[in-house]
Amino acid sequence: MAKLTRLLAWLCLAFVVGTASANEAAPASADPVLEARMLHITAELRCLVCQNQTIADSHADLAIDLRQQVREMLQKGQTDQQILDYMTARYGDFVLYRPPVKSTTLLLWVGPGVMLVAGLVMLVLILRRRSRMPADKFDAEPDEEAVGKP
Amino acid sequence: MIPEIGHFLLWLAMGVALVIGVVPMAGAARGRADWMALARPASYLLAALVTGASACLMASFLGNDFSVLYVASNSNSMLPTEYRIAGFWGGHEGSLLLWVQMLVIWMVAVGLFSRHLPREVLSRILAVMGLVSVGFLLFMLLTSNPFDRLFPPAPDGRDLNPLLQDPGMVAHPPMLYMGYVGFCVAFAFAIAALIGGNLDATWARWTRPWTTVAWMFLTIGIALGSSWAYYELGWGGWWFWDPVENASLMPWLLGTALIHSLAVTEKRGSFKNWTVLLAILAFSFSLLGTFLVRSGVLSSVHAFATDPRRGLFILAFLTIVIGSSFSLYAWRAPTVGLGARFALFSKETALLANNVLFMVAAGAVLLGTLYPLILDALGLGKISVGPPYFDSVFMPLMAPTFFLMGVGPMARWKETSVPDLAQRLRWALGVTVVAAIGTGWLAGSIHLVATCGLLMSFWIFSSVATDFWERVRPEGKGFAELRRRVGQIPRALAGMMVAHIGVAVFCFGVTMVKTYEVESDVKMAVGDSTTVSGYQFTFQGVKNVQGPNYEATRAQIEISKGGSKVSELHPEKRVYRVQQNPMTEAAIAPGFTKDLYVSMGEEVEGGAWIIRVYVKPFIDWIWGGCMLMALGGLMAVSDRRYRRKGGVAA
Amino acid sequence: MKYLRFLVPLIVFFGLVGFLFKGLFLDPKEVPSPLINKPAPAFSLALLDKPDTTFKRDDMLGKVWLLNVFASWCVACREEHPLLVEFSKSKMLPIYGLNYKDERMAGMKWLATFGNPYDASLFDHDGRVGIDYGVYGVPESFLIDAKGVIRYKQIGPFTVEAIETKLIPLVQQLKKEAGNG
Numbered sequence: 001m002a003k004l005t006r007l008l009a010w011l012c013l014a015f016v017v018g019t020a021s022a023n024e025a026a027p028a029s030a031d032p033v034l035e036a037r038m039l040h041i042t043a044e045l046r047c048l049v050c051q052n053q054t055i056a057d058s059h060a061d062l063a064i065d066l067r068q069q070v071r072e073m074l075q076k077g078q079t080d081q082q083i084l085d086y087m088t089a090r091y092g093d094f095v096l097y098r099p100p101v102k103s104t105t106l107l108l109w110v111g112p113g114v115m116l117v118a119g120l121v122m123l124v125l126i127l128r129r130r131s132r133m134p135a136d137k138f139d140a141e142p143d144e145e146a147v148g149k150p
Numbered sequence: 151m152i153p154e155i156g157h158f159l160l161w162l163a164m165g166v167a168l169v170i171g172v173v174p175m176a177g178a179a180r181g182r183a184d185w186m187a188l189a190r191p192a193s194y195l196l197a198a199l200v201t202g203a204s205a206c207l208m209a210s211f212l213g214n215d216f217s218v219l220y221v222a223s224n225s226n227s228m229l230p231t232e233y234r235i236a237g238f239w240g241g242h243e244g245s246l247l248l249w250v251q252m253l254v255i256w257m258v259a260v261g262l263f264s265r266h267l268p269r270e271v272l273s274r275i276l277a278v279m280g281l282v283s284v285g286f287l288l289f290m291l292l293t294s295n296p297f298d299r300l301f302p303p304a305p306d307g308r309d310l311n312p313l314l315q316d317p318g319m320v321a322h323p324p325m326l327y328m329g330y331v332g333f334c335v336a337f338a339f340a341i342a343a344l345i346g347g348n349l350d351a352t353w354a355r356w357t358r359p360w361t362t363v364a365w366m367f368l369t370i371g372i373a374l375g376s377s378w379a380y381y382e383l384g385w386g387g388w389w390f391w392d393p394v395e396n397a398s399l400m401p402w403l404l405g406t407a408l409i410h411s412l413a414v415t416e417k418r419g420s421f422k423n424w425t426v427l428l429a430i431l432a433f434s435f436s437l438l439g440t441f442l443v444r445s446g447v448l449s450s451v452h453a454f455a456t457d458p459r460r461g462l463f464i465l466a467f468l469t470i471v472i473g474s475s476f477s478l479y480a481w482r483a484p485t486v487g488l489g490a491r492f493a494l495f496s497k498e499t500a501l502l503a504n505n506v507l508f509m510v511a512a513g514a515v516l517l518g519t520l521y522p523l524i525l526d527a528l529g530l531g532k533i534s535v536g537p538p539y540f541d542s543v544f545m546p547l548m549a550p551t552f553f554l555m556g557v558g559p560m561a562r563w564k565e566t567s568v569p570d571l572a573q574r575l576r577w578a579l580g581v582t583v584v585a586a587i588g589t590g591w592l593a594g595s596i597h598l599v600a601t602c603g604l605l606m607s608f609w610i611f612s613s614v615a616t617d618f619w620e621r622v623r624p625e626g627k628g629f630a631e632l633r634r635r636v637g638q639i640p641r642a643l644a645g646m647m648v649a650h651i652g653v654a655v656f657c658f659g660v661t662m663v664k665t666y667e668v669e670s671d672v673k674m675a676v677g678d679s680t681t682v683s684g685y686q687f688t689f690q691g692v693k694n695v696q697g698p699n700y701e702a703t704r705a706q707i708e709i710s711k712g713g714s715k716v717s718e719l720h721p722e723k724r725v726y727r728v729q730q731n732p733m734t735e736a737a738i739a740p741g742f743t744k745d746l747y748v749s750m751g752e753e754v755e756g757g758a759w760i761i762r763v764y765v766k767p768f769i770d771w772i773w774g775g776c777m778l779m780a781l782g783g784l785m786a787v788s789d790r791r792y793r794r795k796g797g798v799a800a
Numbered sequence: 801m802k803y804l805r806f807l808v809p810l811i812v813f814f815g816l817v818g819f820l821f822k823g824l825f826l827d828p829k830e831v832p833s834p835l836i837n838k839p840a841p842a843f844s845l846a847l848l849d850k851p852d853t854t855f856k857r858d859d860m861l862g863k864v865w866l867l868n869v870f871a872s873w874c875v876a877c878r879e880e881h882p883l884l885v886e887f888s889k890s891k892m893l894p895i896y897g898l899n900y901k902d903e904r905m906a907g908m909k910w911l912a913t914f915g916n917p918y919d920a921s922l923f924d925h926d927g928r929v930g931i932d933y934g935v936y937g938v939p940e941s942f943l944i945d946a947k948g949v950i951r952y953k954q955i956g957p958f959t960v961e962a963i964e965t966k967l968i969p970l971v972q973q974l975k976k977e978a979g980n981g
Contacts, residue, residue, distance in 0.1 A: 023675070023677060023678045023679070024678070024679065024680065024681075025672035025673060025674045025675075025678035025679060025680040025689070025761075026672065026673050027670075027671065027672055027673070028671040028672050028673050028751065028760045028761075029671065032671075035671070044538055046534050046536065048831055048936035048937075049936060049937065050451075051449050051829055052390075052392060052449065052450060052451035053385075053451075054536075057385045061901065061927075062927075062931075062936055065926070065927050065931065066931065069928075069931060088834070089834065090834070090835070090931060090932065090933070090934040091831060091834065091934050091936065092531070092532060092831060092832060092833065092834040092934075093531060093532065093533045093534070093834075094532045094533060094534050094831045094832075095534070095831075096533070096534060097534055097535075097536030097537060097538050097539070098536065098538035098539055099521075099533045099534065099535050099539055100533075104525055104530045104531060104533075105521075105525075105533065107517075107521075108517060108518065108521045108535065108539075111514065111517045112510065112513070112514035112517065112543045112547060115510045115513050115514065115517075116507075116510050116547060119506040119507070119509065119510045120503075120506065122506070123502060123503060123506050126502075127494055127499060127502075130488070130491070130492075131493075131494060133488075135491065137488055138487075138488050138489065138490055138491045139419050139487050139488065139489050139490050141490055423806075427809065430809075431809075434813075441820065445820075445823075445824060446824070446828070447820060447823035447824060447826070447828060448823075448828055449828040449829050458824050458825065461824045462824060465817065465820055465821060465824065468817070468820075469817050472813055473810065473813065473814070473817075476809045476810035476813055477810055479806060479809065479810075480803070480806040480807045480809070480810055483806045484803050484806055520816075520819065522828070523819060523820075523823045523826070523828070524819050526823070526826050526828070527819050527822035527823055527826065531832070532830075532831060532832055
């Protein structure tokens with residue numbers, strides 16, 4: 001009898017110890033992969049209420065609702081583009097942090113590249129022109145101060 | 151009484167500033183020594199008056215004088231003292247006074263360290279700065295008086311915005327403004343040179359230290375703002391391409407180009423037009439930033455309370471200052487000489503290309519920032535331009551500058567041989583490729599974009615190392631000479647190397663954290679733990695805490711690695727009593743190779759909480775890199791030639 | 801010709817100033833609706849005071865009507881509400897309320913306290929219809945024509961000026977269109 005009691009006691013202890021050891025925390029959301037996708041998409045969307053945060057980060061009610069909306073759409077199997085289109089249909093292009101490429105934003109997307117090319121072309125032209133100038137157009141050589149290069 | 155004294159001092163200051171703006175300038179034009187002699191002492195007087203006004207406002211804050219509207223809007227009797235001080239620049243009116251305060255500090259500095267400058271030049275410089283201060287003082291006195299009274303006085307203040315109640319935010323605006331306003335000095339030097347017709351290498355030598363110091367402050371100011379956003383805002387990011395952030399980045403980019411351009415003009419007399427244009431642009435963008443933050447034309451989390459009337463005033467001021475500067479430029483620049491000759495492949499070309507790249511980068515940021523406004527103004531709809539755009543545009547634009555950073559310092563003035571350069575750098579190139587791929591492999595995964603970032607970063611590390619090695623060990627003279635040669639490296643050069651290393655460190659940090667950051671969102675009951683990147687985070691419960699002006703729920707998270715305790719973090723959810731807005735305070739365990747970042751989400755049933763855990767590798771290298779850049783600037787400025795008695799010989 | 805390029809900064813700058821000036825009179829936070837001149841999104845909602853009665857968008861086809869989004873927790877709605885109550889007395893067109901993200905009792909009590917300008921109120925508890933209409937702030941109002949197309953959106957509360965200069969003329973125009981159609 002005593003042996004049995006002791007066995008039971010050990011079993012109980014083992015059971016208690018087993019459940020009392022640190023539990024691995026469950027992910028905050030039911031489906032972490034979906035959640036990650038949702039956050040990835042909503043990070044591209046502008047919160048219309050506070051307007052200086054993404055829908056992924058905002059605590060505004062509308063942002064919370066929209067995150068939930070996106071979760072549901074992802075569960076239904078919608079693609080990223082479909083979800084972005086859904087948002088744009090309701091809130092306009094303003095809601096996209098990545099401006100769409102259309103005729104009105106062509107200058108925006110192409111601008112930096114054009115500036116770069118223009119700048120480099122200008123650079124080359126200036127250098128070319130300088131190299132063709134006679135020596136007298138330039139200032140005399142400055143005396144090299146022995147204080148290092150820069 | 152004190153606010154009225156402060157207000158009166160501002161009026162007096164405006165009068166003095168007007169005198170400084172006009173009389174010495176006219177004196178320089180007419181050769182009137184007595185008029186020119188006015189510049190220095192009048193500047194000191196101006197500084198005394200403005201400082202007096204600032205002291206009055208500070209006294210009102212420290213004394214909790216809630217009969218002053220500005221104090222009532224930005225402070226509270228329960229606000230800790232250090233934040234009452236910060237409240238001075240917590241709102242629009244006070245920040246303007248801070249701007250003017252910084253300006254007069256720079257004017258005093260110019261007055262003190264200008265013994266070597268010709269009278270006419272100094273007079274023009276101080277006159278220009280005086281005119282700028284007239285603009286700001288007038289703006290304050292007409293539309294934004296920090297000393298306006300509130301009748302009846304408020305029983306208590308509305309409290310400083312809780313987001314600003316933080317040490318980082320205390321230091322960030324003053325550093326930033328020291329930078330913005332410091333570019334006014336370079337600007338004034340440029341205008342003085344254009345008016346006086348003495349745009350030459352000597353002018354560049356005078357201008358350079360001022361520009362470097364201003365740039366240093368701006369670098370620190372931006373870094374502080376970014377690191378504050380990281381640890382305060384609870385979202386784990388550190389740069390959002392917000393219009394006001396961009397407004398600080400653009401002058402920084404132009405200021406960087408300016409420093410490099412000044413180097414060429416000083417050394418070789420070339421690029422004078424570029425340099426002068428950059429000096430005008432850097433300050434113009436500082437002013438533009440002032441406009442963008444206060445006018446309401448752009449939506450930003452940083453924007454001060456807006457009023458179209460104020461916006462109109464600043465725009466008029468902007469138009470006058472920048473318009474007349476560009477007009478002066480258009481008039482005088484064609485007559486400026488070309489400087490010394492240089493070949494197609496030379497250090498000069500590298501630096502000129504650098505100028506172009508930085509200007510294009512600043513232009514691209516401006517385009518993105520203003521595009522929504524442009525479309526709206528043209529009636530073509532409303533769009534947003536955010537981080538996805540800027541990230542995809544800005545990084546590729548800056549990539550070539552990294553290449554140049556390795557090549558430029560190694561190139562020779564006037565003419566450099568490309569094969570020779572390639573030969574000297576081949577070791578650096580090899581190390582770069584191996585290190586970049588090796589790092590990716592060590593980190594666990596190799597990605598294309600990350601590898602590009604690492605290539606850029608290691609390229610700078612190895613090319614600076616090559617440059618350094620070449621200088622201390624030429625022709626293999628042996629290690630005995632080494633110490634002597636290291637000491638012989640001029641401070642300016644050493645500063646350049648340190649600053650460039652800073653850029654490499656920055657780039658490394660950005661690349662690593664963006665690519666290898668790990669996040670885990672979990673629901674934790676007391677005793678639960680989660681393991682991220684080898685670290686075990688255990689939730690030990692929450693308790694309620696009373697702060698000086700807030701109530702908080704504080705969580706206790708214990709972190710251990712390999713069984714032994716590493717750290718304990720206390721993230722909080724605070725509610726500030728006066729403004730009643732909830733705030734998330736993240737808790738960070740910083741480290742040299744990674745930050746452990748924990749913030750609280752919402753409470754769920756059963757006393758459990760949603761906890762967000764991040765492991766961010768090398769994130770502190772971002773701001774460490776910025777500090778190294780600033781240190782490099784400091785070293786460069788302390789170079790012997792700027793400390794010669796009586797200034798630099800012409 | 802050589803001197804022209806030195807004028808480039810000045811010219812670009814003046815262009816910029818032009819835009820900045822124009823910008824001072826615009827509101828960067830205002831989000832125009834992409835639904836103007838598009839069909840009003842379909843919905844089917846219970847009435848606020850009669851939970852078993854459903855109201856559909858299509859019920860209003862053939863009529864010009866106004867949909868006003870309100871909530872009991874909305875402070876700005878209290879500014880607008882007296883104007884709507886007054887306007888509703890003219891019986892110019894049917895006005896329906898959309899009680900957005902609210903509790904039934906709170907919504908009804910609010911109408912009892914501040915007046916009820918609506919022919920009926922619809923109960924959008926979870927805000928889904930609001931999302932479909934692109935509502936991002938309360939109050940907002942949508943003017944819908946006889947064909948079910950949204951013709952005007954009022955962002956924020958109505959002002960006397962907005963009612964008189966924008967709403968009323970447009971309502972009259974739409975009614976004429978409906979009469980002829």
